[in-house]
Amino acid sequence: MSSQKATRYVLVGCGGRGISMFAQPILKNFAGRAALVGICDINEGRMAYLNRKLDANAPAYKDFGKMLKETRPDAVIIATKDSLHDEFIIQALEAGCDAITEKPMTTDDAKCRAVLAAEKRTGKKITVTFNYRFVPYVTKVRELLAKKAIGKILSVDFNYQLDRRHGADYFRRWHRRKENSGGLLVHKSTHHFDLVNWFLAQEPVEVFAIGSLQFYGPTRKERGTTCRTCKHTKTCEFFYDITAPMPEDVLVNGNELYAKVEHYDGYHRDGCVFDPEIDIEDTMNLTVRYAKGVQMSYSLNAHCIYEGWRMAINGTEGRLECSEWHSGPYVVEDRHPQNILIYRPDRSVETIGVLVDHSSGHGGGDARLHKMLFDQPQPDPLGHMASSRAGAMSILTGIAANRSIASGKAVRIADLLKG
């Protein structure tokens, strides 16, 4: 294909995700089919890092509107902090571009309604990049359920646990304020609620939740502002040395991408996980009712000893159990099978092994999503690519849960959609 036919992308948000998930594959793996014609960030140091590290030479803008005007892209990729996604999605659509946004699509119900209305008004398209759908193990679960492997689905029991490395990271920076991320029930659980909606092919109707901050936040007196300036570095198990040297081939280098350029915007990547400004929960439990009657119990804990998830799906013809471990004793090595179990009413058990693939980020999901995004057209028989409706339904469960935690009452999704 000639380079003139390449789809023209601009990227807003040049942090770790913007660089690794979007800029790098466009430049290195899909050249000819995709072109990065502009990058935008409030931090010029991060844009310079992107251009230097990826040898990109992409025009860099601090003004998003100016970038749209001058570069005339086909599509805008949005990888800023979550609470800004809506602004950039709407501006992109209004400028006649498609919008490809990182999850969560946005962070509250008013912004969600505005995003959906803009898509309808402009006739342009929003894609939400739910990379988790593309993990081969997860894809297999979807395939089995679509084939009615356990009959009609009645209930789901889903537990997600973040460990004290990855989980703690959400308490170091912007994610730790609900106004930025919607809390973990929006920022993180959007992945999980999306998977359940996709597996069930049903939308959520009503949510009841409880949640609390028990482990991070002002739970201990020995705390500081950032790890670098803290006097408890020798005793704190959460000490993170962002300035530690990293191998040259590491794309997202904390020191270069964050610490060395923080004078531009005052964004500290190594904030204290015990900071009193933290207002998100670290311990959350939900019950959810779905449109065709399925009931789900779901929990998210951000302070666990190891990381992963377990899901059990009960149907009229069987029970499907699946689980994945991202850290800790049960991590399955690359190219080894990871099992899905189906328990039948006659007490037999079927074991379905799926080869694990760590060759790209998020269990091989990132590379598979790249192909779908940047090498179109591709067949999509299981419906991996997620629309704004999927983006909305996955965040509205978390947004409803936030309201339920605050009010002590069940919250209906339809009320959030209506406003």
Ligand SMILES: NC(=O)c1ccc[n+]([C@@H]2O[C@H](COP(=O)([O-])OP(=O)(O)OC[C@H]3O[C@@H](n4cnc5c(N)ncnc54)[C@H](O)[C@@H]3O)[C@@H](O)[C@H]2O)c1
């Ligand atoms: N799907 C996944 O698995 C996954 C993984 C990580 C992050 N994410 C998502 O990717 C997004 C970015 O995450 P990250 O970890 O790279 O965050 P980050 O904080 O490292 O990067 C965000 C970037 O946005 C820039 N920014 C902030 N305000 C801006 C503005 N007004 N205009 C332009 N740029 C602005 C910041 O300067 C920063 O460079 C988030 O939405 C996050 O939820 C998704």
